[in-house]
Amino acid sequence: MSRLYTGCTALLALAFIAACSKDSTRTDLAGPGSSSSAGFSSNSGNGGGGDADDDGDDADGNRTIAMRDDCDPRDPAWAPVGCLRRRGDVTVAEFRAENNSLLATAVVGHQAWRNDPNYLELRSGRTVRIRNEGGRPHTFTEVAMFGGGRVPDPDLNRGLVIAPECQGPNAPNIAPGSSTEVSGLAIGNHRFQCCNHPWMRAIIKVKAHGDHGDDD
Numbered sequence: 001m002s003r004l005y006t007g008c009t010a011l012l013a014l015a016f017i018a019a020c021s022k023d024s025t026r027t028d029l030a031g032p033g034s035s036s037s038a039g040f041s042s043n044s045g046n047g048g049g050g051d052a053d054d055d056g057d058d059a060d061g062n063r064t065i066a067m068r069d070d071c072d073p074r075d076p077a078w079a080p081v082g083c084l085r086r087r088g089d090v091t092v093a094e095f096r097a098e099n100n101s102l103l104a105t106a107v108v109g110h111q112a113w114r115n116d117p118n119y120l121e122l123r124s125g126r127t128v129r130i131r132n133e134g135g136r137p138h139t140f141t142e143v144a145m146f147g148g149g150r151v152p153d154p155d156l157n158r159g160l161v162i163a164p165e166c167q168g169p170n171a172p173n174i175a176p177g178s179s180t181e182v183s184g185l186a187i188g189n190h191r192f193q194c195c196n197h198p199w200m201r202a203i204i205k206v207k208a209h210g211d212h213g214d215d216d
Contacts, residue, residue, distance in 0.1 A: 062129060063129070064130075065120060065131070066115070066116045066131050066132075066133040067133060068114055068115075068133050069088075069090070069110075069112055069113045069114075069134030069136050069138075070088045070089055070112035070113075070134075071085055071088045071090055071136055072089055072090055073085050073087075077091065077092035078136075081137065084135040084176040085134065090110060095110050096155055099158075104159075105158075106158060106159030107148075107159060107160060109199030109200070113136075113199070113200055114200055115192075118203070120202065120203070121206075122206060123207055124187055124207065127183040129179055130180050131178075132175060132178055134176055136196075137173040137196060138173070138196060138197065139172065139174060139193075139194050139196060140174060140182070141163075141165050141170070141193060141194070142182075143164075143165045143166070145163065146201055147163030148160030149163070149193075149194065150166040151196050156197065160198060163193065163195070163198070165195075166195035171195040182204070187208055189203055190206065191203055
C-alpha cells in the first residue's frame with residue numbers, strides 16, 4: 001500500500017509540473033510581422049514569448065539575443081507604426097520623458113528598449129539568432145563605431161553622430177515577432193545597434209575554439 005501511495009504521489013507531481021510548464025509559456029505580441037534583410041537570413045516569428053529570456057545555447061550550440069521594448073498598445077500616440085504588443089506599460093509620453101537626462105549630453109533612451117543580453121561571447125563558426133520580442137520595429141545593424149540612428153527625430157539622437165551603416169540599405173527593420181540570424185563573424189569584437197533606437201547596443205565577442213569563456 002505504501003509503495004502504491006508513493007507511486008501515485010510521484011505521478012501527480014510530474015503531471016502538475018508539466019501543466020505549470022505549459023501554462024508559463026505566453027506571448028506579448030499581437031501578431032508576427034514580416035522582415036526583409038540584406039546580409040542576414042530572416043525568419044518570420046510566431047510571437048515568440050515576449051518576456052522570456054533565452055540567451056543560452058540552443059541544440060546546435062548557437063546563441064540568441066532578444067530585442068525588447070515595452071510599448072503600451074493602448075496608447076494611440078504610437079501611430080502610425082503602432083505597438084504590436086498585447087501588453088505593455090510605456091506610453092509615448094513616458095518614452096520621450098526618459099530619453100534624455102539633464103546630466104547627459106547625449107540621448108540616454110528608455111531602458112525598456114534594450115538588447116538582451118547586450119554582451120555575448122561565442123566561438124568562431126557559431127550563429128547568433130536575433131529575435132524581436134518587442135512591439136516596435138528594430139534593427140540589429142553592425143557598425144564600426146556606435147553612433148546615432150536614422151530616424152529624423154532629434155529626441156532620439158541627441159548628441160550623437162549618425163552611424164554611417166544606418167544610412168544605407170543594409171539596416172533592415174526586423175518586425176515584431178520576426179527573427180534573423182547573424183553568422184560568419186570573424187574573431188574579435190563586433191558592435192551592433194538599432195538604427196531606430198541607437199542606445200539599443202550589443203557587443204558580440206567571437207573567440208577561437210579552445211579559448212576560455214562563457215560559450216565553452
